Amino acid sequence: MPLLRVPYTDPLPHPKIIPATANTASGAIAALVDFLIPSLPRTESRHWGTLNQHGVASKHREGHKTVLLTGAGISVASGLADYRGTNGTYTLNKTYRPIYFNEFCESHEARKRYWARSFLGWFNLHKARPNAAHRAVGRLGELGVVGRCITQNVDSFHPNAHPHVPTIELHGYLRSLVCLTCRNEYSRDAFQKQLSTLNPAWSAFLDEMLATGALDTENPDERRKRGLKTNPDGDVDIPNAPYTTFRYPACPVCLAKPPPRPDGSIPQIKVDRDGAWSPRSDGGILKPAVIMFGESIPSPTKLVAEQAIDEANRVLVIGSSLATYSAWRLVKRAKERGMPIGILNIGGVRGEETFFAGLSDSNTGREAVRCSENADKILPQIVKIVEEITARKGR
Template sequence: MLLRIPYTTPLPSFPAIPTTATTLPTAITAVSNFLLNARSTLILSGAGISVASGLPDYRGPQGTYTLNKEYRPIFYGDFVHKDAMRRRYWARSFLGWKGVERVRPNKAHIAVGRLWEGGWVGGAITQNVDSLHTMSHPDMPITNLHGLLSTVLCLTCRTQSERSPFQKELHRLNPTWSEFLEKMRSTPDMPIKRGPDGDIEVPGVQYESFRYPPCQTCLKNSTFHGMIRVDKDGAMQRIEGDGNVPGIVKPTLVFFGENLRDEVKKEAERKVDAADSMLVIGSSLATYSAWRLVKKAKDQGKKVGIVNLGGVRGEDAFWDDGEGKVATKYRLGDGTDGVRVEFDAGDILEGALEVLERIDGKRANRRVPLHSSGASRRDIELREIEMYAP
């Protein structure tokens, strides 16, 4: 099956809704009205809100697809079946991991958390894998739709662990690469390209020499005796040709071509069902897994709001009056029934928060929770197993 990356070119802009929301103050007013008049709003966030934290997005003005027309992410099938692709992925991720660890929430993440604390937001679904929502407000219920960078998973035994021990093992197995990493840090003008998932591409660098470990749980399992071959240092031996082997470890983020975990998909749908409005921030909804959630809310008769710099996939479906035009209640309204503005999400949410706190006070005691089945602090409950402990 041929896989295609959706919408790698910028999507067309959409007229402001309401039509008066063309300046920052009027856009803030419209979003404030949207939040104020909803019983329970569900946030759906995308890569656009993490740009201010130093992570590029995919489709924005300075996004990966915009600046690098040749960029191609690793597809799930390639990672699973091709040793060379795993070496490429882990090498680039290894080089970029320190940068990911240093990233901190910005005013958009902080405002989302404060809106939740104040009772205007019931919860959030995020497409981002950077953990910044949780870092900003650990108790806020977050559904990590596309997984996390901060954990790794064995594809065979499903053992999960924190990324940090795995990163230390990559350091141990790749001393030359560790030296290169230190050189890279001390050379500010080195021509590197950072991806939205924190990986780093250095032009001209070959990845064949990079080594990665297998899952230690599988390695010790007699069932797989002789099937997982490691070198004297414990690194996975080079695998000729394509094919599956036990003990392959991948990050828990969802690769292109990989299905969402069923429990995550259902949790996101439950949150949509429980909300009476949905506010999209910093997302072009280019991936169907996100777009379908907003369409589901719309089909249920719920209000939709979008705050995004740039166009959004198929957004006519959210505003159409049935005759190919934006419905009058949206165009001439005050934002209560729906809002669509092209401004920085951090500026909009920070401004809306000030308005809501001034005129509505905190209403956390009236919050309608958007229940999820998982722990609020993390999408994935980790088993207490250190896969890479010495």
């Protein structure tokens, strides 16, 4: 059955903090450390006492690691927009609607609009770097607590920050493009240079924005004053901009030698005198290597994400409201297998009440944890405590 990436825009309820002591930063840190302790290598059996009474730990071998599921919230400290945070797109821009896969594939005008906005947004996305939360994930991997990371983000921060901790990019990545005809991938950096060459007026406009610092501020109020709306995935909206004038290149492989389709027909790739894709073409369209809304997640990606859940002993969600079903179903899968669920996310999470049913009154975080704090502030503190615990065990 195809697994689509579908947006969920309904309001989410306020979180119920679990345990109640996790309503402060220090309380959240303590609860999360308690949640992660069973994933430490050679954890003593006494750590499983309470869980065995509730039929959780008995389903997982001692020493299995935590799998992380991260969303846009973990990258906010890097200067990127999220969807539902205090300054998130759905919070500040009630009329925002992301482009859908079928629109991108079928409409030349939709592609011009998409690539124009992406052209303006790529500079900030490209210069952004992983933050303290991403680095903390890497350290937790080195300590043997975290085994894998499943991310909904397309910014490549996780694989860049911790290549030693395997990352499953559930929704793809913006660092590359993929041709819808031949399926070859291309560098987004090189593509940006082509866009600049094909669109000199837009390139001059971008240079002016950079020179005046219009793209430097991370304050949404300041950006609105300057006529900008920044959205996730490197999208910058300029109201009343002439998107219809924007041009984008065709796939170079298809242009040189288009591959035959399954029915034996040959795609016709046409370009203008500057090399821009022409609507007279019926192939050679380059698309960001992300899973767009309305697009199916590839079966291999779906299966490896499910495997990561099945091989873990618990799941910690960081910076995600689980608004997309593709992510929510993975946490549901873990819950159905009796795994403890932890959530570190500011604001509500889709269907979170189903993940925290049946907890004991004595839960201090080991069975489950739900806190609403900034990941870049909390995770480094957790690393320090886990390092201390590991050092004591090694004595």
